[in-house]
Amino acid sequence: MTTLLPIERRIRVAAALVLVGIVIEAVTLRILHPLSFVLFAALGALAIGAGILVYLLALLRASEAA
Amino acid sequence: MGIELVGLLAITAALLLVLLLRPATTRERGGRVLAFLGILALPTLAFAVGFNAHVERSKKREFCLSCHIMEPYGKSLAIDDDEYVPASHVQNNRVHRDEACFTCHTTYALYGDIKAKIGGLRHIAVNYLGAPPDTIRLYRPYNNRECLHCHEGARSFESSDAHTETDTTMTAIKANRLSCMSSGCHDLVHDVRNIGQLPMWKGARS
Numbered sequence: 010m011t012t013l014l015p016i017e018r019r020i021r022v023a024a025a026l027v028l029v030g031i032v033i034e035a036v037t038l039r040i041l042h043p044l045s046f047v048l049f050a051a052l053g054a055l056a057i058g059a060g061i062l063v064y065l066l067a068l069l070r071a072s073e074a075a
Numbered sequence: 076m077g078i079e080l081v082g083l084l085a086i087t088a089a090l091l092l093v094l095l096l097r098p099a100t101t102r103e104r105g106g107r108v109l110a111f112l113g114i115l116a117l118p119t120l121a122f123a124v125g126f127n128a129h130v131e132r133s134k135k136r137e138f139c140l141s142c143h144i145m146e147p148y149g150k151s152l153a154i155d156d157d158e159y160v161p162a163s164h165v166q167n168n169r170v171h172r173d174e175a176c177f178t179c180h181t182t183y184a185l186y187g188d189i190k191a192k193i194g195g196l197r198h199i200a201v202n203y204l205g206a207p208p209d210t211i212r213l214y215r216p217y218n219n220r221e222c223l224h225c226h227e228g229a230r231s232f233e234s235s236d237a238h239t240e241t242d243t244t245m246t247a248i249k250a251n252r253l254s255c256m257s258s259g260c261h262d263l264v265h266d267v268r269n270i271g272q273l274p275m276w277k278g279a280r281s
Contacts, residue, residue, distance in 0.1 A: 017098035020110055024094035027118045031091065034125045035084050038076045038132075042141045043199045046129045053125075057118050064114040 015074075019067035026060030080124050087117040130192060134177040142198075144207050147267035148176075155276040159263045160256075166276055169225070183224040219251045 013021070033053040037045040090113030093100065100106035132138055140149040152175060154162040161179065164170045170178040181191040194214065201207055226232040227249070237260070238245050247253035255261050266273065 011099050013098055014102075017101060020101055020114070021095055021098040023114050024091045024098070024110075027114050028088060028091040028095060031084055031088050031118060031121060034121065035088075038080070038125060038128060041132060041135065041138050043133070043138065043195065044203075046133060047196075047199060049125065049129055054122065057122055061115055061118065064110070 016067050016071040019063055019070070023060045023064035023067060026056050026063060028060075030054070030056030030058075030060060076128060080121075080128055083117065083121050083124060087113060087121050090117065130188075133192065133195065134174045136173055136175050136177075139176040142202060144202060144211070147270050148265050150270055150275075151265040151267055153275045154266070154270075155274040156263070159266065160261050161265055162276070166278075179221060181221070182218070183220055216254065217256055219248055219253075219255050222255045223249065 030053045033056060034049055037049040037053065090109055094110055094113055101110050136149070139145055151159070152162050152165040157163045161175070164179070165172055165175045177191070181187050232238060233245075238248060244253065248255065256264065
């Protein structure tokens with residue numbers, strides 16, 4: 010098993026968070042109800058936003074380390 | 076949900092799964108491009124497209140009536156009496172049946188759709204976090220602008236005897252000084268209090 014570099018661990022976390030957001034988006038788009046919109050706009054946006062932030066921080070940390 | 080959005084979500088999820096299971100792929104240039112696409116570019120696009128899809132779906136009548144409190148208003152669209160404004164509009168296809176609520180309750184002004192959606196969020200907050208009032212009232216008196224958006228210029232509207240009764244009537248209507256829903260004019264609207272006693276059109280779609 011390959012040992013992961015710190016940036017790769019962060020990318021994995023970022024991918025997991027964004028994937029959660031994408032799943033929330035897919036599920037809420039199947040349900041026609043006001044709460045599904047709220048869920049999408051709150052949790053979906055939060056998960057995708059957090060994932061992107063982790064990814065950008067990972068790139069920043071990697072460039073600093075280099 | 077359109078096929079394009081399904082495809083976009085599927086591709087994004089597939090790329091994310093690859094990154095989740097094999098993060099070491101980012102050691103290669105191709106893997107780094109994949110990470111950029113899968114974590115940043117495609118999810119941003121998917122969110123924007125998904126947000127737009129949600130907003131479009133929120134214009135549906137089914138969406139508005141999915142809250143229990145709105146059920147009587149949905150039923151009022153089937154009242155078998157042409158004097159009832161919402162019912163006659165829906166039954167005679169004067170508004171798009173699937174978007175009947177939104178068509179009349181949006182604001183036909185700049186940012187009207189956005190304001191309507193913000194109002195919708197307020198409804199959700201009151202419905203789930205507060206106590207909905209026994210009688211639901213509009214935040215502001217209904218503006219003639221919403222009626223005139225379709226009716227202004229129409230022969231039936233412009234040449235109506237009631238609308239041209241005096242020299243100033245039409246001007247007052249168009250300036251929103253005389254409400255279309257004034258007593259004795261088009262004042263029969265949803266009438267949810269008496270919905271149980273009113274005749275219903277059998278041909279109405281549920």
